[in-house]
Amino acid sequence: MANASDPATNPLLKPGVLPAFSAIKPEHVEPAVRELLASQRQALSAAERVATPDLDWLRDLERISVEIDRVWGPVYHLNSVVSSPPLRDAFNRCLPLVTEFGTELGQNTALYRHFDTLQASVGSARPVEQQVIANALRDFRLGGVTLEGAARDRYREVMQQLAAKQATFEQNVMDATDAFEHRETNAQALAGLPEFVLDRARALATERGFEGWCLRLDPPTYQTVLAHAESPALREKYYQAWVTRASDQGPHAGRWDNSQLIEEIMALRHEAAQLVGFKTFAEYSLATKMAESPQRVIEFLRDLARRSLDVAREELSQVSAYAGRRLESWDVPFYAERLKQEKLELAEEELRPYFPLPRVLEGLFTLCGRLFDLNVTEAAQPDVWHDSVRYYELRRTDGTLVGSFFTDLFARPNKRGGAWMGGCVSRAKLNGHTQLPVAHLVCNFNAPSGDTPSLLTHTEVVTLFHEFGHTLHHVLTEVDYPSVAGTNGVAWDAVELPSQFLENYCWRPEVLAEIGRHYRTGEPLPRAKIDKLNRSRTFLAALGMVRQIEFALFDFRLHDEYEPARGSRVQEILAQVRNEVAVIEPPAYNRSAHSFGHIFAGGYAAGYYSYKWAEVLAADAFAAFEESGVFDRTTADRFRRAVLATGGSRKALEAFVEFRGRQPTLDALLKQAGIAQRQ
Numbered sequence: 001m002a003n004a005s006d007p008a009t010n011p012l013l014k015p016g017v018l019p020a021f022s023a024i025k026p027e028h029v030e031p032a033v034r035e036l037l038a039s040q041r042q043a044l045s046a047a048e049r050v051a052t053p054d055l056d057w058l059r060d061l062e063r064i065s066v067e068i069d070r071v072w073g074p075v076y077h078l079n080s081v082v083s084s085p086p087l088r089d090a091f092n093r094c095l096p097l098v099t100e101f102g103t104e105l106g107q108n109t110a111l112y113r114h115f116d117t118l119q120a121s122v123g124s125a126r127p128v129e130q131q132v133i134a135n136a137l138r139d140f141r142l143g144g145v146t147l148e149g150a151a152r153d154r155y156r157e158v159m160q161q162l163a164a165k166q167a168t169f170e171q172n173v174m175d176a177t178d179a180f181e182h183r184e185t186n187a188q189a190l191a192g193l194p195e196f197v198l199d200r201a202r203a204l205a206t207e208r209g210f211e212g213w214c215l216r217l218d219p220p221t222y223q224t225v226l227a228h229a230e231s232p233a234l235r236e237k238y239y240q241a242w243v244t245r246a247s248d249q250g251p252h253a254g255r256w257d258n259s260q261l262i263e264e265i266m267a268l269r270h271e272a273a274q275l276v277g278f279k280t281f282a283e284y285s286l287a288t289k290m291a292e293s294p295q296r297v298i299e300f301l302r303d304l305a306r307r308s309l310d311v312a313r314e315e316l317s318q319v320s321a322y323a324g325r326r327l328e329s330w331d332v333p334f335y336a337e338r339l340k341q342e343k344l345e346l347a348e349e350e351l352r353p354y355f356p357l358p359r360v361l362e363g364l365f366t367l368c369g370r371l372f373d374l375n376v377t378e379a380a381q382p383d384v385w386h387d388s389v390r391y392y393e394l395r396r397t398d399g400t401l402v403g404s405f406f407t408d409l410f411a412r413p414n415k416r417g418g419a420w421m422g423g424c425v426s427r428a429k430l431n432g433h434t435q436l437p438v439a440h441l442v443c444n445f446n447a448p449s450g451d452t453p454s455l456l457t458h459t460e461v462v463t464l465f466h467e468f469g470h471t472l473h474h475v476l477t478e479v480d481y482p483s484v485a486g487t488n489g490v491a492w493d494a495v496e497l498p499s500q501f502l503e504n505y506c507w508r509p510e511v512l513a514e515i516g517r518h519y520r521t522g523e524p525l526p527r528a529k530i531d532k533l534n535r536s537r538t539f540l541a542a543l544g545m546v547r548q549i550e551f552a553l554f555d556f557r558l559h560d561e562y563e564p565a566r567g568s569r570v571q572e573i574l575a576q577v578r579n580e581v582a583v584i585e586p587p588a589y590n591r592s593a594h595s596f597g598h599i600f601a602g603g604y605a606a607g608y609y610s611y612k613w614a615e616v617l618a619a620d621a622f623a624a625f626e627e628s629g630v631f632d633r634t635t636a637d638r639f640r641r642a643v644l645a646t647g648g649s650r651k652a653l654e655a656f657v658e659f660r661g662r663q664p665t666l667d668a669l670l671k672q673a674g675i676a677q678r679q
């Protein structure tokens with residue numbers, strides 16, 4: 001029998017840049033990860049023993065992340081795109097080992113001292129190296145490296161407890177969501193719901209052994225009920241179930257109540273932040289972001305609110321006037337949808353035949369060539385994990401290879417939902433040889449069937465452009481240090497700049513004319529539909545804007561104003577924020593914070609504002625293109641050099657200012673959302 005830790009038979013351990021994906025089996029995972037971590041621990045102790053750290057030492061240390069990506073990267077990727085119970089088990093067994101290695105590294109005092117020494121000896125003439133070192137020192141401090149004795153132990157304990165409590169928070173939300181069902185035997189009560197939702201509900205009822213319909217509370221069903229159900233009673237029932245999940249209110253009041261967990265999570269975060277020298281968790285969060293201070297974030301959100309509120313109020317009164325009465329929270333999406341259909345006469349599904357995926361991809365690659373002087377071509381396929389995966393190379397017009405990417409674009413069982421770009425290989429200089437970047441571009445579109453290609457909605461086209469923006473950021477990097485190459489090391493609130501920037505092209509008539517062709521007749525997307533599509537972009541945009549500001553301001557103030565003696569004051573702060581920036585008054589039972597996983601379970605704590613922050617940068621960057629012509633190559637080249645090529649090797653604000661010639665302003669986003677024109 002082959003020995004799984006033998007590099008000759010374990011594809012994860014074979015030397016080479018890309019693994020033979022199709023040969024990787026669950027039994028290869030654990031031996032490879034153990035082998036990887038053992039060899040990297042040796043590399044670490046060799047790095048600790050160096051007498052005087054220099055730039056070679058720094059480059060050697062960067063190889064650790066290259067090695068982790070090389071072995072663990074494919075495991076992580078395959079578990080997302082072709083998962084199976086044995087692979088998931090192997091992944092789950094190894095995840096704590098990899099995490100533990102990260103924690104050890106973060107608290108390695110010897111390496112921290114070496115970085116400190118190196119910082120003093122590397123001059124300012126080497127800004128990239130300075131940034132790599134500054135990031136490393138920052139991450140060591142955030143990892144608690146400077147703590148000693150009991151404080152050090154306490155910090156690790158706090159971080160572990162936080163991870164566990166955040167996971168429980170999410171679990172409660174999932175359980176509360178799954179526990180809800182609406183059973184219906186009267187077809188009239190479901191009037192307005194689309195056929196495909198009713199079909200699913202009928203199938204579920206049969207599965208449950210009764211005649212009728214059974215609806216669940218998953219996000220798509222919730223959104224569909226709120227937007228389409230004609231019965232106000234059904235909409236209210238759904239609204240109430242949704243906004244009281246995992247709380248002391250609603251149909252399962254007290255059952256999976258997150259109230260206590262919120263208190264504990266807030267207290268632990270505050271303690272962790274103070275242990276490593278910050279006043280609040282908000283400050284701790286900003287240590288890895290572009291926004292320079294808590295005041296700046298709050299000012300930013302208030303400024304955006306101030307400029308959107310009047311328009312949002314006006315939009316709400318438009319919807320109320322259309323409905324002919326005062327609207328409750330569960331009425332707004334329903335009447336907004338009706339008003340939209342009446343005003344724009346445009347249904348999303350109507351455009352699908354005009355966006356066949358092959359044509360859209362071709363148009364996207366042409367755009368990329370036009371902007372950045374690059375050719376994207378499908379290349380001889382290295383080994384892949386699924387038949388539908390494709391591999392593309394980006395080359396300069398003189399033929400020089402810049403990087404490459406895999407596309408895995410179709411939904412199938414055992415593949416994680418949503419869309420994302422993942423780094424497969426980061427650009428790095430190793431032994432004088434440059435390793436070129438490779439990206440994974442993953443979506444979940446309908447697969448082609450028979451002679452019919454995959455047909456996209458416009459929203460899906462936007463998703464594809466968004467992820468391709470991330471792909472360009474990863475692949476067009478010119479940085480040789482993997483920790484700051486591509487999207488690595490980019491401030492969290494700036495990383496969505498290239499992706500949201502590229503989205504703008506999906507609305508341009510010139511681009512729509514190129515990518516929008518009927519898949520059977522070849523007829524171009526009619527100009528009237530292009531105009532309607534653009535009107536839909538700004539339809540009730542201010543209402544959406546103030547809602548996002550409400551979430552962001554709540555999240556930030558909660559973390560910024562936390563005091564242990566007073567507790568989290570979730571409902572109090574939420575009420576104040578709503579008073580300030582909301583236009584729709586929710587009912588008293590609303591406990592939406594209790595299911596706000598982004599901030600209590602995910603990575604967006606004191607960081608939810610990042611969505612709007614990056615959107616401002618993206619809109620402002622695109623405005624520069626609108627000023628010079630959206631296909632202007634000089635502007636594109638400046639954008640490539642200042643933003644895309646430099647990745648995390650310089651401060652995001654500096655990169656932006658170099659490109660734009662000034663600080664970012666809110667104007668372009670307000671104009672893009674159609675708000676500026678109506679102020």
Ligand SMILES: [Zn+2]
Nearest residue numbers: 466470496499
């Ligand atoms: Zn993104």
